[in-house]
Amino acid sequence: MRSEKIFQILLFFFIFTTLTIVVGIVVSLVTTSSPIFIKYGLDFVFSSVWNPVKESYGILPALLGTLITSTIAISIATPLAISLAVFSSEIIPQRFRSLMNSISDLMASLPSVIYGLWGLYVLAPILHNYLMLPLHNYLGFIPLFSTKPTPTNLFTAGVLLAIMIVPFASSIIREAYTAVPYNLKEAAYSIGMTKWETVRTMLGYIKSAIFAGLFLALGRAMGETMAVAMVVGNILNIPKSLFDMGYTISSLIANQFPNAEAYEYMVPALYGGATILFLIGLVINLVGLYFIKKVMIKG
Amino acid sequence: MLGTISLLATISAIPIFMIIINIYSEGLRYVSLSFLIDFPPPPIGGKAGGIGPALAGSLILMSLALMIGGCIGFFTGLYLSEFSHTKLAQYTQLFLQIMVEFPTIIIGLFAYSILVVPLKRFNAFAGAFALSVVIIPYIALNVREAYKSIPYSLKEAAFSLGISHPKAYLRVLLSAARRGVLTALLIGMAKAAGETAPLLFTILGTSFSYFEGLDKPINAIPLLIYNFALSPYERWHQVAWGASAILLSIILAIFVISRIVVKEVKI
Numbered sequence: 001m002r003s004e005k006i007f008q009i010l011l012f013f014f015i016f017t018t019l020t021i022v023v024g025i026v027v028s029l030v031t032t033s034s035p036i037f038i039k040y041g042l043d044f045v046f047s048s049v050w051n052p053v054k055e056s057y058g059i060l061p062a063l064l065g066t067l068i069t070s071t072i073a074i075s076i077a078t079p080l081a082i083s084l085a086v087f088s089s090e091i092i093p094q095r096f097r098s099l100m101n102s103i104s105d106l107m108a109s110l111p112s113v114i115y116g117l118w119g120l121y122v123l124a125p126i127l128h129n130y131l132m133l134p135l136h137n138y139l140g141f142i143p144l145f146s147t148k149p150t151p152t153n154l155f156t157a158g159v160l161l162a163i164m165i166v167p168f169a170s171s172i173i174r175e176a177y178t179a180v181p182y183n184l185k186e187a188a189y190s191i192g193m194t195k196w197e198t199v200r201t202m203l204g205y206i207k208s209a210i211f212a213g214l215f216l217a218l219g220r221a222m223g224e225t226m227a228v229a230m231v232v233g234n235i236l237n238i239p240k241s242l243f244d245m246g247y248t249i250s251s252l253i254a255n256q257f258p259n260a261e262a263y264e265y266m267v268p269a270l271y272g273g274a275t276i277l278f279l280i281g282l283v284i285n286l287v288g289l290y291f292i293k294k295v296m297i298k299g
Numbered sequence: 300m301l302g303t304i305s306l307l308a309t310i311s312a313i314p315i316f317m318i319i320i321n322i323y324s325e326g327l328r329y330v331s332l333s334f335l336i337d338f339p340p341p342p343i344g345g346k347a348g349g350i351g352p353a354l355a356g357s358l359i360l361m362s363l364a365l366m367i368g369g370c371i372g373f374f375t376g377l378y379l380s381e382f383s384h385t386k387l388a389q390y391t392q393l394f395l396q397i398m399v400e401f402p403t404i405i406i407g408l409f410a411y412s413i414l415v416v417p418l419k420r421f422n423a424f425a426g427a428f429a430l431s432v433v434i435i436p437y438i439a440l441n442v443r444e445a446y447k448s449i450p451y452s453l454k455e456a457a458f459s460l461g462i463s464h465p466k467a468y469l470r471v472l473l474s475a476a477r478r479g480v481l482t483a484l485l486i487g488m489a490k491a492a493g494e495t496a497p498l499l500f501t502i503l504g505t506s507f508s509y510f511e512g513l514d515k516p517i518n519a520i521p522l523l524i525y526n527f528a529l530s531p532y533e534r535w536h537q538v539a540w541g542a543s544a545i546l547l548s549i550i551l552a553i554f555v556i557s558r559i560v561v562k563e564v565k566i
Binding site (some may be wrong): 112 | 300387397
């Protein structure tokens with residue numbers, strides 16, 4: 001009986017360690033960042049001046065950078081992720097399926113610094129020469145493409161993020177797709193639906209899973225640090241077009257934190273950025289988890 | 300329409316092949332035995348150099364993280380599975396599901412606050428701690444799945460043997476859940492090998508000495524890739540490519556092992 005008591009205590013000990021860490025992260029974020037919110041209030045969020053020498057900090061350009069890059073990423077990734085999920089569970093011949101899934105899972109588990117290195121030296125030049133320059137030259141009158149692009153900018157970061165989140169989103173969608181009851185599919189075929197109509201019906205049936213996958217992927221895109229820091233350009237300006245060099249909140253922290261101790265309010269400012277990033281991510285992930293829960297209840 | 304889907308799916312699978320081909324074709328030519336043990340080269344002149352300290356540092360950080368994070372994660376996961384009816388387990392699970400999606404740079408800041416600031420020095424332990432925190436939710440949630448997937452009849456049988464609970468969980472049922480648990484640890488290992496953001500503000504990344512102690516700075520491969528890739532020196536870019544080839548091989552090895560262990564893996 002005694003060993004059971006010890007075991008119970010051990011389990012409680014570890015679970016409390018886990019909880020302490022989670023709570024500790026939130027507490028350290030809030031306490032370290034509080035000076036910046038007390039001093040600047042909402043100006044911190046809506047000001048675009050970042051001048052450590054004058055001790056004035058505004059996170060708006062980085063916040064916009066995060067929103068722009070993740071919007072680009074999720075708009076590119078949505079059709080790709082759904083297609084990949086349908087392709088690997090419906091179209092590709094049975095014997096290639098597990099290979100295809102392995103490839104997609106491998107993609108999801110590559111370190112982001114490898115994506116970053118590849119993005120910086122391979123993807124960025126390709127996008128620059130074959131996509132961004134032509135877009136700028138021929139469609140430069142559209143404000144979105146008005147800046148003369150350099151290889152590293154918000155658009156490159158968005159595309160790289162899209163590549164990174166597709167396999168993750170598609171694996172969630174794929175799991176739901178393969179879990180759809182088989183008789184639904186049979187019923188669809190039996191009333192004379194074509195393959196495409198059947199696929200569309202099935203996708204309608206797993207709507208929640210698709211939303212879940214996309215929201216969780218969006219959360220990942222917003223939090224991604226290293227790959228973005230390597231290709232986003234790292235210049236703090238309010239972006240005027242997709243081809244502007246910019247910053248995201250996480251890459252701002254990665255880049256500026258090493259010299260933050262030299263200034264009085266820079267550490268709180270960067271923790272403040274992290275807090276905002278955390279709050280946005282929290283909301284998005286909770287929405288994602290809500291949709292997942294809906295899938296599980298239905299399934 | 301199905302054609303379009305196939306086309307889009309193919310497009311989304313192209314990058315992985317490009318990445319593997321590019322990393323190996325660029326990186327492998329710099330890799331040799333001395334690349335694995337030498338100190339990094341000076342920016343200009345000198346020997347070809349290598350990534351010795353970073354490789355050693357990465358292995359040290361990975362094993363420490365796996366020890367700390369694996370232990371906490373395993374028992375947390377066990378609790379989540381076997382006491383899933385308790386409020387405590389339900390809330391912890393929700394917290395962990397959110398924590399999996401935490402931007403890892405926030406975890407780096409946390410480790411900086413509690414382990415670097417008090418010690419007034421970047422240190423290896425802070426890096427190992429940050430990596431442990433990153434991998435805890437992955438391990439806990441996967442261990443939970445592993446124990447959940449054990450058939451109920453088997454659990455009943457284990458307890459009917461009249462052995463104590465710890466023995467039942469750790470000897471009998473662990474062998475039933477071993478594939479899942481092993482996969483969980485492998486996922487944690489792959490994460491610990493590749494994560495960079497938690498290391499930025501914790502280990503500093505000194506490259507010119509081997510391991511000197513847990514309270515001293517240390518380097519890791521992903522951090523070296525990041526620092527060298529963004530440096531202005533061509534020589535260091537080559538080292539970054541070489542280091543990426545090594546890191547990619549580590550990840551591929553872990554991935555292949557986990558595929559052999561069990562068919563379905565999710566990271």
